[in-house]
C-alpha cells in the first residue's frame with residue numbers, strides 16, 4: 304500500500320455507496336408510482352456494490368498497475384451495462400433520479416482513474432505499448448457515447464433535440480442502402496474527384512509559380528482572396544455552371560482545396576537547404592533532376608500537410624454544396640431534407656457516416672504520410 | 688623552322704595539361720547590405736595533377752570562398768580561373784570534381800547506398816553500374832555493410848565518410864574538401880586522415896583540402912597554402928616532401944615540426960588571430 308489514499312477511488316466508493324441509498328427514479332406525477340430503489344433492480348444493485356468494494360480496496364492500495372486499471376475498466380463495463388439495462392428494462396428511462404446519477408458519477412471517477420493510469424503506461428515492448436495507446440482513445444470514446452446515452456435516455460431528452468446514440472445506431476444499420484447511395488454520390492464521386500483535381504492542380508501550379516517569379520507575386524495574393532470566398536456564395540454559382548450532379552460539388556471542392564495545396568507546396572519547394580542545392584549544382588544537375596531528386600522530396604512534409612487539411616475541407620465542401628441543389632441523393636441532400644421532415648435520427652446517421660468517412664480519409668492520408676516521409680525527424684524518433 | 692614552331696606551340700599545351708587549377712589575380716567581393724565584403728584579393732595559385740594542397744588560415748579568411756570559386760558555386764568578381772584548362776563553369780558542367788562539404792549533406796530520404804550513387808543517377812548511369820560503383824566507393828571509406836541504412840542511423844563520422852564516398856563514386860580526378868573532418872573528434876579524425884592519405888597515394892587524385900588545423904595540414908599535404916584574413920590573400924606557399932606512404936608517426940619527426948613551425952609563423956605574420 305502507499306501512504307496516500309487514492310482520491311478518485313475514494314470519490315467512486317462514496318458515490319456508489321450513496322447511490323445505494325438514494326432513489327433511482329423520480330415520482331411519476333400522474334400515477335404516483337415508479338419510485339425505484341436498489342431493491343427493485345438487483346442487477347444494478349450488484350454493480351453498485353461492486354463499485355463500493357473495488358473503490359474502497361483501491362482507495363487503500365492505489366491503482367498502481369495496468370492490471371488494476373484493467374480491473375477498474377471491467378467493473379465500469381459491468382456497471383455501464385447494468386445502468387443501460389436499468390434504463391430500458393427497469394423503467395428508469397425518462398425518470399432517472401439522484402441515486403442513478405450518483406452511480407454514473409461513481410463510474411466516471413473509476414474510468415477517469417483507469418484511463419489516467421493506462422495513458423501513463425510506458426513499456427519497451429512494442430505490442431503492449433500499442434495496445435495501451437489504443438485503449439486510451441477507444442475507452443474515452445466509448446465512455447462519451449455511454450454518457451450521451453444515459454443522459455438523453457435518463458432525462459428523457461426529446462429526440463428532435465438529441466437522440467441517444469443507440470437510436471442513431473439502429474437507424475444507421477437499418478438504412479445502409481440509402482447511406483451507401485449517399486456515400487457513393489457525395490464521397491466516391493464528388494469528394495474524390497474534387498480532391499484529386501484540386502490537390503493535383505495546386506501542386507502543378509505551385510511548381511509553375513515557383514519557376515516564374517511574376518506568377519508568385521500575382522497568384523498568391525489572388526489565392527488568399529479566393530480561399531476567403533464564402534462557400535455558400537460559391538456553391539450556387541458552381542451549380543449554375545456545372546449542373547446539379549456531382550460535378551458542381553467537385554468544382555466547389557477544387558476551389559476550396561486548390562489554394563491550401565498551392566501555398567503549402569510553394570513554401571515546401573523552398574524547404575531544401577542551400578547546402579543541398581549547392582550539392583546538386585556540383586553534379587551539374589538540371590532543373591527537373593533537382594526538382595525530383597531534391598526539392599519535391601524535401602517539400603513532401605508540406606505537401607502532406609495540405610493533403611490532410613484538404614481531406615477535411617473536401618468533405619465539408621461537398622456536403623454544404625449539396626444544400627444548393629442536387630439530384631435526390633447525397634449526404635448533404637439527405638441532411639437538408641430529413642431535417643425538414645423532423646427525422647433527426649436519419650440526420651444523425653448521416654452525420655455519423657460523415658464522421659466515419661472523414662476520419663478514415665484523414666487517417667489514410669496520415670498513414671501514407673507516415674510511410675512516405677518516415678525519414679522525417681518527427682516520425683523517426685519513435686522508431687529509435 | 689617549321690619544326691621549331693610546332694614545338695613552341697605544343698610546349699604550353701603539354702604544360703597546361705598537368706595544371707588542374709590555374710588561378711590568376713582572382714578577387715571576390717560580396718556585396719552585402721552593410722557594404723562590400725572583400726573576401727579574396729589578388730589570389731594567384733596553380734595546382735598540378737596529383738598534388739595534395741591544403742588551405743589553412745583563421746576562420747573568415749576566405750578558404751571556403753576560394754574552394755567554392757574553384758567549384759563554380761561562387762563567381763569571382765575579378766581575375767581568371769581555369770579548371771582542367773577550361774573556365775570553372777564549364778568544368779563543373781563536365782563534372783570535373785567531387786566536392787565534400789563541411790557537413791555531410793546526405794539526403795535523409797535516401798539510404799546510404801542511394802545517397803552515394805546520387806551523382807551517378809544524375810549522370811544517368813545504368814542501375815547495375817551504379818550499384819557496383821557505389822559498393823566500391825563505400826568500400827574505400829570502410830562503410831560496406833551500411834548500404835541499406837539511413838543517414839540518421841549512422842554516427843557523424845560515418846555520415847561524413849559516406850559523403851566522401853559520394854564524392855568518390857563518379858571517379859573525378861579532382862577532390863575539393865572543405866574542412867570535412869572539422870566536426871569530428873580527434874581520434875576519428877586521425878583515422879580518417881590516414882585513410883584519405885592512403886586513398887590519395889593510391890589513386891593519384893588531385894586534392895584541395897581546407898582546414899584550420901596545422902597538424903592536419905602538414906600531415907596530409909604536398910603543398911600548404913597559408914592565408915591571411917580581410918581581404919583573404921595568400922601569404923605563404925610551403926612545399927613538403929614526406930613519403931607518400933607516411934603514417935601518423937611522421938608527426939613526431941623534426942622535419943614535420945619544422946614545417947608546422949613555418950606554417951605557424953606564417954599565420955602569425957598574417958596577424959590572423961585577432962579575435
Ligand SMILES: Nc1ncnc2c1ncn2[C@@H]1O[C@H](COP(=O)(O)OP(=O)(O)O)[C@@H](O)[C@H]1O
Nearest residue numbers: 717719724726745746747748749750751752753
Ligand atoms: N554569401 C556571402 N555573402 C556575404 N559575405 C560572405 C558570403 N560568404 C562568405 N562571406 C564572407 O566572406 C569571408 C570569407 O568567408 P569564408 O570563405 O567562409 O571563410 P572561411 O571558410 O575561411 O572561414 C567572411 O568574412 C564571410 O563573412
Ligand SMILES: [Mg+2]
Nearest residue numbers: 750751752866
Ligand atoms: Mg569555411
